[in-house]
Amino acid sequence: MSVHNNVKRVTTHTLQEMKNNGEKISMLTGYDFSMARIIDTAGMDVILVGDSASNVMAGHETTLPITLDQMIYHASSVVRAVQRALVVVDMPFGSYQGNSKEALSNAIRIMKESGGHAVKMEGGKEILESISRILTAGIPVMGHLGLTPQSIYKFGTYVVRAKEKDEAARLIEDAKALEEAGCFAIVLEKIPADLATRVAQEVSIPIIGIGAGNGVDGQVLVVHDMLGINNEFNPRFLRKYHNLFEEMLGAFQRYIEDVKSNDFPNKDEQY
Numbered sequence: 689m690s691v692h693n694n695v696k697r698v699t700t701h702t703l704q705e706m707k708n709n710g711e712k713i714s715m716l717t718g719y720d721f722s723m724a725r726i727i728d729t730a731g732m733d734v735i736l737v738g739d740s741a742s743n744v745m746a747g748h749e750t751t752l753p754i755t756l757d758q759m760i761y762h763a764s765s766v767v768r769a770v771q772r773a774l775v776v777v778d779m780p781f782g783s784y785q786g787n788s789k790e791a792l793s794n795a796i797r798i799m800k801e802s803g804g805h806a807v808k809m810e811g812g813k814e815i816l817e818s819i820s821r822i823l824t825a826g827i828p829v830m831g832h833l834g835l836t837p838q839s840i841y842k843f844g845t846y847v848v849r850a851k852e853k854d855e856a857a858r859l860i861e862d863a864k865a866l867e868e869a870g871c872f873a874i875v876l877e878k879i880p881a882d883l884a885t886r887v888a889q890e891v892s893i894p895i896i897g898i899g900a901g902n903g904v905d906g907q908v909l910v911v912h913d914m915l916g917i918n919n920e921f922n923p924r925f926l927r928k929y930h931n932l933f934e935e936m937l938g939a940f941q942r943y944i945e946d947v948k949s950n951d952f953p954n955k956d957e958q959y
């Protein structure tokens with residue numbers, strides 16, 4: 689029997705059941721009320737209020753500038769729209785990497801002020817103290833390994849991670865450490881498919897991939913990318929389900945023409 693079809697509200701336990709049952713988990717980012725309502729109505733299992741909002745909503749080059757207050761604003765808009773999906777909120781850069789007590793109070797702010805259901809944090813062993821402290825407060829934590837965009841200035845590029853043996857071995861160790869600490873799931877971003885498959889087999893919590901092949905327990909994409917809103921972002925891992933850039937452009941151009949030519953509004957569109 690399908691777990692997905694039988695839950696009114698997705699929880700972290702639902703995701704674990706889905707993994708145990710061999711059912712794939714669907715996850716997509718969302719940042720605002722209107723989009724989140726459509727995504728939730730479609731039956732998405734998880735909506736991630738990603739710090740990619742920094743790029744796609746605010747136009748920054750990286751995810752680093754987005755603030756805790758801005759993440760809470762996006763997350764609370766999404767939570768108001770959602771009836772079924774699990775809402776996971778990214779902890780922004782600088783809100784958890786230093787002091788674990790500050791990390792806990794920032795995670796508590798996210799949970800209290802946005803109503804989100806869990807937080808996501810980038811990194812492995814180096815952030816375990818913050819993860820453990822947040823978990824002790826009963827806040828579910830999703831890990832994120834591989835390409836971790838908050839460390840872009842350390843990596844220098846957005847190329848595939850963990851292609852070399854050493855980095856692959858460290859990633860497996862980190863995934864096991866996150867599982868042991870009590871994370872309920874892990875995102876693996878842009879790593880070789882074979883490595884991601886191995887991690888999904890060696891840890892018992894759900895592994896959600898982005899650019900990590902299909903041997904994992906679920907997939908996540910950035911909603912603006914899969915809808916083709918940003919027509920300049922075309923990585924190999926991205927499947928575009930629409931070309932909304934072109935469609936929206938056409939709609940805006942037709943509206944301009946209709947206004948300029950006095951075609952809009954017509955008699956039926958006025959009082």
Ligand code: KIV
Pocket residue numbers: 717736737738739740741778875877898908909910
């Ligand atoms: O912020 C984000 O959108 C993410 C996904 C790419 C996993 O972390």
